[in-house]
Amino acid sequence: xxxxxxxxxxxxxxxxxxxxxxxxxxxxxxxxxxxxxxxxxxxxxxxxxxxxxxxxxxxxxxxxxxxxxxxxxxxxxxxxxxxxxxxxxxxxxxxxxxxxxxxxxxxxxxxxxxxxxxxxxxxxxxxxxxxxxxxxxxxxxxxxxxxxxxxxxxxxxxxxxxxxxxxxxxxxxxxxxxxxxxxxxxxxxxxxxxxxxxxxxxxxxxxxxxx
Amino acid sequence: xxxxxxxxxxxxxxxxxxxxxxxxxxxxxxxxxxxxxxxxxxxxxxxxxxxxxxxxxxxxxxxxxxxxxxxxxxxxxxxxxxxxxxxxxxxxxxxxxxxxxxxxxxxxxxxxxxxxxxxxxxxxxxxxxxxxxxxxxxxxxxxxxxxxxxxxxxxxxxxxxxxxxxxxxxxxx
Numbered sequence: 320x321x322x323x324x325x326x327x328x329x330x331x332x333x334x335x336x337x338x339x340x341x342x343x344x345x346x347x348x349x350x351x352x353x354x355x356x357x358x359x360x361x362x363x364x365x366x367x368x369x370x371x372x373x374x375x376x377x378x379x380x381x382x383x384x385x386x387x388x389x390x391x392x393x394x395x396x397x398x399x400x401x402x403x404x405x406x407x408x409x410x411x412x413x414x415x416x417x418x419x420x421x422x423x424x425x426x427x428x429x430x431x432x433x434x435x436x437x438x439x440x441x442x443x444x445x446x447x448x449x450x451x452x453x454x455x456x457x458x459x460x461x462x463x464x465x466x467x468x469x470x471x472x473x474x475x476x477x478x479x480x481x482x483x484x485x486x487x488x489x490x491x492x493x494x495x496x497x498x499x500x501x502x503x504x505x506x507x508x509x510x511x512x513x514x515x516x517x518x519x520x521x522x523x524x525x526x527x528x529x530x
Numbered sequence: 531x532x533x534x535x536x537x538x539x540x541x542x543x544x545x546x547x548x549x550x551x552x553x554x555x556x557x558x559x560x561x562x563x564x565x566x567x568x569x570x571x572x573x574x575x576x577x578x579x580x581x582x583x584x585x586x587x588x589x590x591x592x593x594x595x596x597x598x599x600x601x602x603x604x605x606x607x608x609x610x611x612x613x614x615x616x617x618x619x620x621x622x623x624x625x626x627x628x629x630x631x632x633x634x635x636x637x638x639x640x641x642x643x644x645x646x647x648x649x650x651x652x653x654x655x656x657x658x659x660x661x662x663x664x665x666x667x668x669x670x671x672x673x674x675x676x677x678x679x680x681x682x683x684x685x686x687x688x689x690x691x692x693x694x695x696x697x698x699x700x701x702x703x
Contacts, residue, residue: 336592375564466655478642499686
């Protein structure tokens with residue numbers, strides 16, 4: 320999916336730039352982008368490292384276990400197969416808590432660890448399991464209670480009431496998350512053992528042999 | 531507001547270190563172990579991130595974003611999305627910093643308390659950088675086949691955008 324999307328974006332951009340005579344701008348940007356990627360990786364990489372360290376400390380102090388008890392009812396609805404107090408469940412809880420508090424930097428390492436734990440239980444680790452997809456979905460939707468960035472920019476732009484958007488943000492987030500989870504749960508019912516999945520396995524295996 | 535959000539992170543840190551101290555955890559070794567694990571995640575995700583950054587840079591600078599916004603304005607208006615906010619909705623799932631720039635322009639052009647400004651604010655607050663998140667999680671966890679993750683997430687995003695318009699019309703008349 321991502322392979323096709325990235326190729327499509329690049330090809331479409333090339334054709335547009337050719338027709339619109341913006342090849343020069345695009346080329347400049349293209350050459351500058353890899354360095355941007357390094358800057359971005361360093362920026363988020365540092366916070367991922369830092370918060371992974373904090374998370375490990377919190378886990379050894381038993382905080383994550385307490386947290387997972389708190390979120391247990393929600394987790395049993397979203398991830399019915401997940402065992403309570405398992406490493407996966409603790410990572411999911413940390414991720415949810417960090418998301419709600421708006422600690423975006425802290426949520427990513429916890430979420431990634433949760434997905435890694437989910438993938439351990441699958442026969443082919445390169446294919447996302449239903450739980451992993453649900454976890455990714457929860458992170459692509461915004462769980463943040465207070466949209467600090469949007470509010471800060473509104474304040475900067477001279478808004479009379481930067482936080483007046485809160486109820487609307489909650490309503491939109493809730494609807495969006497509900498739609499996403501429903502879609503994922505519905506698709507997972509139909510996707511089970513689909514022939515498509517088996518077909519896509521083969522090229523991957525062949526590639527591994529030739530390498 | 532900013533005081534409260536400035537308070538949360540230091541408070542979380544103090545709470546964690548306080549409890550760890552009481553529980554007699556070897557804080558330094560736990561922290562180092564976690565950081566090294568984080569470093570592995572960063573190395574795993576770097577290649578995908580680089581490709582995505584290049585692709586999005588091309589998408590923005592080639593004028594493809596504007597072209598696509600213009601082409602999609604008719605179906606968007608049918609869904610209730612204002613055509614002026616299409617660049618924001620198209621860029622939002624792809625690039626966080628790119629969407630922030632477009633959002634800032636929208637606020638200064640239409641005013642933060644106008645209908646469009648409010649809708650844009652709610653859109654920014656209720657959605658995330660979908661493709662970046664999918665690429666990050668999949669590359670960090672070694673997933674090659676993300677199956678229906680992207681369609682399901684985009685479904686949630688589309689609902690988020692439409693719901694933003696609806697929520698502003700209902701709650702902020």
